[in-house]
Amino acid sequence: MKMSNMLISTLREVPAEAEIDSHKLMLRAGMIRKMAAGVYNYLPLGLKVLKKVEDIVREEMNAASAQEFLASAIIPAELWQESGRWDAYGAEMFRLKDRGERDFCLGPTHEEVFTDIARNEIKSYKQLPVNLYQIQTKYRDERRPRFGVMRSREFIMKDAYSFDKNQEGLDLAYDKMHDAYVEIFNRCGLDAKCVAADSGAIGGSNSAEFMVKSEVGEDDVVFCIQCDYAANIEKATSKLEEVEKEERMEIEKIATPNSRGIDEISEFLNISPKKTVKTLLYNIDGKIVAVFVRGDREVNEVKVANASNASGDIEMASHEEYIHAAGCDIGFAGPIGIKADLTLVDEEVKNMYNFVAGANETGYHIKNVNYGRDFEGTIGDFRKVIEGEKCPVCGGKITIARGTEVGHIFKLGTKYSEAMNANFIDEDGKEKPFIMGCYGIGVTRTMASIIEQHHDENGIVWPLSVAPYHVSVIPVNVKDEEQTKVANELYEELISMGIEALLDDRNERAGVKFKDSELMGIPMRVTVGKKIGDGEVEFKLRDGEMEVIKIGDVSNMVKDQFEKSNLKLR
Amino acid sequence: MKMSNMLISTLREVPAEAEIDSHKLMLRAGMIRKMAAGVYNYLPLGLKVLKKVEDIVREEMNAASAQEFLASAIIPAELWQESGRWDAYGAEMFRLKDRGERDFCLGPTHEEVFTDIARNEIKSYKQLPVNLYQIQTKYRDERRPRFGVMRSREFIMKDAYSFDKNQEGLDLAYDKMHDAYVEIFNRCGLDAKCVAADSGAIGGSNSAEFMVKSEVGEDDVVFCIQCDYAANIEKATSKLEEVEKEERMEIEKIATPNSRGIDEISEFLNISPKKTVKTLLYNIDGKIVAVFVRGDREVNEVKVANASNASGDIEMASHEEYIHAAGCDIGFAGPIGIKADLTLVDEEVKNMYNFVAGANETGYHIKNVNYGRDFEGTIGDFRKVIEGEKCPVCGGKITIARGTEVGHIFKLGTKYSEAMNANFIDEDGKEKPFIMGCYGIGVTRTMASIIEQHHDENGIVWPLSVAPYHVSVIPVNVKDEEQTKVANELYEELISMGIEALLDDRNERAGVKFKDSELMGIPMRVTVGKKIGDGEVEFKLRDGEMEVIKIGDVSNMVKDQFEKSNLKLR
Numbered sequence A, B: 001m002k003m004s005n006m007l008i009s010t011l012r013e014v015p016a017e018a019e020i021d022s023h024k025l026m027l028r029a030g031m032i033r034k035m036a037a038g039v040y041n042y043l044p045l046g047l048k049v050l051k052k053v054e055d056i057v058r059e060e061m062n063a064a065s066a067q068e069f070l071a072s073a074i075i076p077a078e079l080w081q082e083s084g085r086w087d088a089y090g091a092e093m094f095r096l097k098d099r100g101e102r103d104f105c106l107g108p109t110h111e112e113v114f115t116d117i118a119r120n121e122i123k124s125y126k127q128l129p130v131n132l133y134q135i136q137t138k139y140r141d142e143r144r145p146r147f148g149v150m151r152s153r154e155f156i157m158k159d160a161y162s163f164d165k166n167q168e169g170l171d172l173a174y175d176k177m178h179d180a181y182v183e184i185f186n187r188c189g190l191d192a193k194c195v196a197a198d199s200g201a202i203g204g205s206n207s208a209e210f211m212v213k214s215e216v217g218e219d220d221v222v223f224c225i226q227c228d229y230a231a232n233i234e235k236a237t238s239k240l241e242e243v244e245k246e247e248r249m250e251i252e253k254i255a256t257p258n259s260r261g262i263d264e265i266s267e268f269l270n271i272s273p274k275k276t277v278k279t280l281l282y283n284i285d286g287k288i289v290a291v292f293v294r295g296d297r298e299v300n301e302v303k304v305a306n307a308s309n310a311s312g313d314i315e316m317a318s319h320e321e322y323i324h325a326a327g328c329d330i331g332f333a334g335p336i337g338i339k340a341d342l343t344l345v346d347e348e349v350k351n352m353y354n355f356v357a358g359a360n361e362t363g364y365h366i367k368n369v370n371y372g373r374d375f376e377g378t379i380g381d382f383r384k385v386i387e388g389e390k391c392p393v394c395g396g397k398i399t400i401a402r403g404t405e406v407g408h409i410f411k412l413g414t415k416y417s418e419a420m421n422a423n424f425i426d427e428d429g430k431e432k433p434f435i436m437g438c439y440g441i442g443v444t445r446t447m448a449s450i451i452e453q454h455h456d457e458n459g460i461v462w463p464l465s466v467a468p469y470h471v472s473v474i475p476v477n478v479k480d481e482e483q484t485k486v487a488n489e490l491y492e493e494l495i496s497m498g499i500e501a502l503l504d505d506r507n508e509r510a511g512v513k514f515k516d517s518e519l520m521g522i523p524m525r526v527t528v529g530k531k532i533g534d535g536e537v538e539f540k541l542r543d544g545e546m547e548v549i550k551i552g553d554v555s556n557m558v559k560d561q562f563e564k565s566n567l568k569l570r
Helices: A021-028 A044-063 A077-083 A111-121 A167-187 A262-269 A301-307 A319-326 A415-419 A443-453 A481-496 A510-520 A530-534 A551-564 B021-028 B044-063 B077-083 B111-121 B167-187 B262-269 B301-307 B319-326 B415-419 B443-453 B481-496 B510-520 B530-534 B551-564
Strands: A032-036 A039-042 A074-076 A095-097 A103-106 A130-139 A154-164 A192-196 A207-213 A219-224 A230-232 A252-255 A277-284 A287-294 A342-346 A355-358 A364-369 A378-380 A398-413 A423-425 A431-433 A435-442 A471-475 A501-503 A524-528 A536-541 A546-550 B032-036 B039-042 B074-076 B095-097 B103-106 B130-139 B154-164 B192-196 B207-213 B219-224 B230-232 B252-255 B277-284 B287-294 B342-346 B355-358 B364-369 B378-380 B398-413 B423-425 B431-433 B435-442 B471-475 B501-503 B524-528 B536-541 B546-550
Touching: A021 A032, A021 A443, A032 B074, A032 B111, A039 A044, A044 A130, A044 A154, A044 A167, A044 A443, A074 A077, A074 B032, A077 A103, A077 A111, A077 A415, A095 B095, A111 A130, A111 A154, A111 A415, A111 A435, A111 B032, A130 A167, A154 A167, A154 A443, A167 A192, A167 A207, A167 A398, A167 A435, A192 A219, A192 A398, A207 A219, A207 A230, A207 A443, A277 A301, A277 A319, A277 A355, A287 A319, A301 A342, A301 A378, A398 A415, A398 A443, A415 A435, A435 A443, A471 A481, A471 A510, A481 A501, A481 A524, A481 A530, A481 A551, A510 A524, A524 A551, A530 A536, A536 A551, A546 A551, B021 B032, B021 B443, B039 B044, B044 B130, B044 B154, B044 B167, B044 B443, B074 B077, B077 B103, B077 B111, B077 B415, B111 B130, B111 B154, B111 B415, B111 B435, B130 B167, B154 B167, B154 B443, B167 B192, B167 B207, B167 B398, B167 B435, B192 B219, B192 B398, B207 B219, B207 B230, B207 B443, B277 B301, B277 B319, B277 B355, B287 B319, B301 B342, B301 B378, B398 B415, B398 B443, B415 B435, B435 B443, B471 B481, B471 B510, B481 B501, B481 B524, B481 B530, B481 B551, B510 B524, B524 B551, B530 B536, B536 B551, B546 B551
Parallel strands: A192 A230, A287 A342, A342 A378, A471 A501, A471 A524, B192 B230, B287 B342, B342 B378, B471 B501, B471 B524
Antiparallel strands: A032 A039, A074 A103, A095 A103, A130 A154, A154 A435, A192 A207, A207 A398, A219 A230, A219 A398, A252 A364, A277 A287, A355 A364, A398 A435, A423 A431, A524 A536, A536 A546, B032 B039, B074 B103, B095 B103, B130 B154, B154 B435, B192 B207, B207 B398, B219 B230, B219 B398, B252 B364, B277 B287, B355 B364, B398 B435, B423 B431, B524 B536, B536 B546
């Protein structure tokens, strides 16, 4: 592309609307423009990158034997009513009516649509397994759209849905998608970690997120600094601390009239909070659930919700319910004799000796409590992991970072196929619901995340695989006939090799051209200046040093970069 | 693609919902499925063709120096209010509100959006000319969606918008788009005629439609059977018949008490309707417009509306208005002495001698009326062209056929740039509105139109350029190891050449495989059967005879077809 023919929309100033680097740079480089809050137009430069990311996604999905579909964005309400999500989805769903007053939504996701496709098109186990995907525009009316295309209301997503006849098939499909995602993010030059995620009441290792570390991420992600362990904070666990064995002593009730919280009781008794146990009471779907964790711990409510098969968000017990369950005022509840429908005991508590807990009597605590001897309950992991704990896999140190989700793989099982009566005839002649998985990649968000990971103070530093153009050829002075001639020849040579080259033939100062090239993140720059008298030009990688090379060596230098990036020239 | 891995959705029966061949075949071949009235999902086979049509459009648009954008489908109401179309667009526009109760629409077209982009990004004449396009999903809530993707409510369109500093620039941009469209439809194997179209009150040759002849088309198109002349019925004209010269006679009032219509008066006076003139009275924006055409003619109301600068649809004068203008009962109005705000006289009437017309007196007509001597008015073309008339260009015979519009090119001028204050600084330092053009192609409709023109009783007959797959390789008996081996080798050879091949490795009867291949319209078929004993296979073009050829000749036979179709192998 000759830049004199190109609508160039680079901005020197940082737009006020942008908070994060990728958003600022996408605006400044002329990749996107805002149409409304969370709604963007893609300018040619942005669209070129978007198409490259899409193509990488498409190639890897095809390589994983998935088949590309394209569903409508408009979806009739009836499908969502079948699955029960028409009402459940809430304000995040854009809804509209047609001229006949029929209800539709703009698809925020397509489980219902693809379950419908499968029940219409797939009759027999012989047609399974099948994995259907699309790269399509999605709509979510976010409460707070932010950060450009990182959290927008109209965005492009790759969503895939697998259909299998049994659990083994689903496990295989899920693993294939995992591997494809690793490959996709690698090829995009994105350092994305696969993180075990909570998958609600279904339980098991049924869901993983691909997270990119980002200061502006929406989620806390737990990483081991030593091994590959990574998990969503809601799912993360830690290695239990070793506890020194003690002799179990007799329980002893002690008056603690002014000590309600863990800090107060530790101070009053002059013991570590690690020698106390905290009691929390929840009302979960009308049942009282008592949770016990070590005194210095926080309860992980998602884990509690899962263990309680909660239908939705959980809430703390009311003051009244607390008094009824514990028989005392707030601050004095404890494990011995509490009246709860379910008792959840963190595994760490099981290992403790002679700890202090509430006595279920106002003004009193009990010393030397021991699990098993003094009380029992359901043992499990109910605590929040904190920075500096030990990795459950290797024992290394755990760190917590903010992250952005760029992909999600999920074993759905029969949730949608049962609700929507989507069945096939199995080998035994019986009708069975499809075993489903779903797999998403935020394509536009991936593009923004690449910029978050690849930029400097001068602009974007695209990985070659997704760069809008590979090389910019810059004649320093377009009024110099010789420079223009050499630049043109180099440009034509690169184009003929299948390289996407830019020729900056604008009548601008070289400095302006360099700045635009750096801002747009073009990986290689060839500057054609006075040195052509010696048969030389300047070659510079976007993130490297300038070299003076022979004109005849340009094409090989460019080829080398393709080889280093494992990219084929077309 | 191996067909055993493919979700095949061919249907043997003709779906009841489909009325026209392309719709039936897209359903039967497994290209599309209906999601709601006028809303379709694309199955893999349909999507593959769609992408090929898109790629052809993209290549030709890029070759014409247009730059690809991607605008949002959601558009804020404010932009449409600026242009005045928010209210004007009516029920065809899908409207919705976001969670903050802000009004949006789903873009039915994008003039406003691209005018907004231009006014933000283009400041100077130096940046002009610019042509911006996108291939994007559009939404129109059609009153009567029909014929599958031919007239649907969610569809894919290529829309382009050109911005120029003057009329010459626009003329050039328009001509470039015309040429690109000719190339696009040619490459798609579509016989599309460029037809002069009415462009409303703007007048002039500012608009053309690319029409495909189709029995189910929505428009009447006038073609010359001898030359290239073609026009929308609303715009079409014809060569005037030669009239034998007569001596002008004195006018004569005659009593015609029972003869009101042209048929009655012709019969009563025993003359040809061609010797009479018909009077029609309209109320156009509150003014009375009298129109005179030869007695056997129909009035073309679009031409009348344009000549009257009508703001919208026009309507016949009321009975009262008729009496007031003509001073008589309906059936007796005529040109002499009629009280009208505007008098439009068809050019054919000007050439007539001694004709009969109403007397503007109930029960009377006048003989020997002559234009110029007895009345005057604005001369122009106000008649409807009919089958069998003479071509205005070459005098050949005119024929009228139904057609479907697949493309439209349109000189907008400053309609949107003035309404939306979209200006640039011209060479003289003055602010001027952009001179705009807009150019659309119905991509999904083009796909359906190709099928309308390329099918037979067994299915689709794809042109090679847009075929979902080029060749299907069919082993007759997959249980025969030798057949399977040869078929696999041929398949792999074709794939390695960059051919998109299908291997029908399903355990089905050969007849089933042939039927599917024909239904899906695969251009070439290689059948691997018992003749492999003699080193031979069968080669058949979709619309040709079967030939027995040597196994080693398959690749050359396939290459020949690419050459014949002017297609390059990748």
